[in-house]
Amino acid sequence: MGLAIEAFGLTKRFGSFTAVDHVDLSVKEGEIFGLLGPNGAGKSTLVRMLTTLMRPTEGTAKVGGYDIVNQADEVRKIIGLVAEKLILYPRLNAVENLMFFGRLYGMGGEELRRKVDELIEMVRLERFKHFPIGGYSSGMRQRLNVVRALLHDPKILFLDEPTAMLDPQSIRFIRDLIKDLRKGGRTIILTTHIMDEAEELSDRVAIIDHGRILVVDTPEGLKARFGVSNLLEVFLELTGRDLRDRAENRVPIRAIGRV
């Protein structure tokens, strides 16, 4: 099996602050790869670089064999993105939203129409498909937001905290959906700080903190390595128990970033 993603020394700095710090990474084709890390660890920044939304300050990466800077358009054709914020227009209805994004991928006509209906059915929104999505509940919106990334059948799917702020039913639904989505050899990169989610879904996880990857392994491998019964213990062991956003914590973070 080939590699879906390879990163070499991928780095992103905002001014003097290093958000992603020389990340080397390989994700295999067809696997669900969990990116775990506390708030501000650099997960989203890493995803934004891999999805061509942000240029790396240093280093490079290949997604689906294409360089994320020099072959950005090729990368864009084969990736799907569920970002932290909804990628949907609140005033438009479900059909209009999906039709719009489908056309951006060069789809059209009957093919697009059928695809849109199929996706809407997949997340059980048929009855609401002509209502502006601004009136949807968060769960409905997020379901639509996830399938929005599937219009063009992307080979590689990035999910940035897809279950954040959802109720248990919606979380269950989205997780089952993610399991379904891997069928057909799709690669999925999933960021989360919910440990059950990572454990349930991921083939391998990377724990990232202060912009650096601390470990990469299967959930079972990690638990065995640290001699604990769940991933949360591994996570706290590695990233510490202190709050992230306390002012006194920021100073050493920056200092580490500069080394």
Added chain:
Amino acid sequence: MIRTGARRAIYVTMVMAHKDLLDFWKAKMLVVSFTLFPIVMMIIFGYMFPSITSTNPYAGKFPSQYGRLPIGIVDEDGSRISEGIADQFAQLSSTTGLFSVRSFASLEVAKDKMTEGKLKGVLVIPQGFSGALSSNRQATLILIADDTNPQLASSIIGQVSSLIRIISEGVAASRISDIAAGADPEALLEPISLEREPFVKGSATTFQFLAPGFMALTVTMGTLSGLAASISREREQGTLDGIMSSPVPRYAVIASKLLAQTARGMLQSFIILAISMLFFGVRVYGNPLLMVLTMFLAVLSFSGIGIIITSIAGEQETAMTSLMLITMPMTFLSNVVFPIEQLPWFLQAIGKSLPLYYSADALRKIIVLNAQMHHIAPDLIVLVLYSLATLSAAIPIFVRSVSR
């Protein structure tokens, strides 16, 4: 390959512009306010700058910025002759649209009304007026203007004098024909006369000046702020990530925003034109296609600046506020509302360095003077150069700002 690339770029530009317009259309209250805005603006400006209708024989001769001012007339002479003069004055005041005249029994009553602010001036026909007139001496009228507002008073004095001159010439003419039958009284009274030939077809109203300027102003301001709002909103709400992570050329994203916002701006501009034509006697003598082209260039010439500001600002409120820093002076300096000749030289220089000056100028020439392409070519060239310079700087800045 290149051709299909270009065609695809055009297609996705259209798709994105269509989405923006659909998104706009769905916000009903926005659409209503957006449409009402130019209507309200034009009606207010229309009545601030009243124009004389072209059916009036004195059209353009007595430009008044005040409309019909209330003037009192007091006939102390009380003769048939003085009555005739008072009638003539009232008649002329109404045909020229300068004054609304009311007669008063005594000067005291009229002065009271002036103190109350209900009259702006009183014309007195003193006792002995008809006596002087019939014995061929010079007869005198007295004008008391409300000089608590000196500017208004001096304008009233000027306008009353011109009306009295007309009446006086009439009297003179009848005398001349009494003395020298067969002579042309006009030639004796005014051996040399100056006649004005209009340059502008029809009647030159303030509105022929204002309407094209407002159209250019609205289309640029509307597009500029629309562009800033739309780009920053998509960035803030996160939908821009969806577009940017899909294989669409970056410049197509800008082009689509421009296209959608220009369409909106033009809608407002044509509402302005329609109101000006329907209610304020503006006529279009030029080519509508040339108008559209000019408005498009007007937008393009400013959009680069708008995109640069939006990109640097990064967020909606900052972008809008920074833009106002440019659009506010632009409104007053670019020969749109006030003639640029009124401004001191350095403000004129600033005004003439803003593209709006050229688009308003070209649009005015097209609408009022039926200017052809070669008449407005210098204006259009400035606009094209402006567009090229600012957009070629703006696109890389925009691309960098969204991939920071």
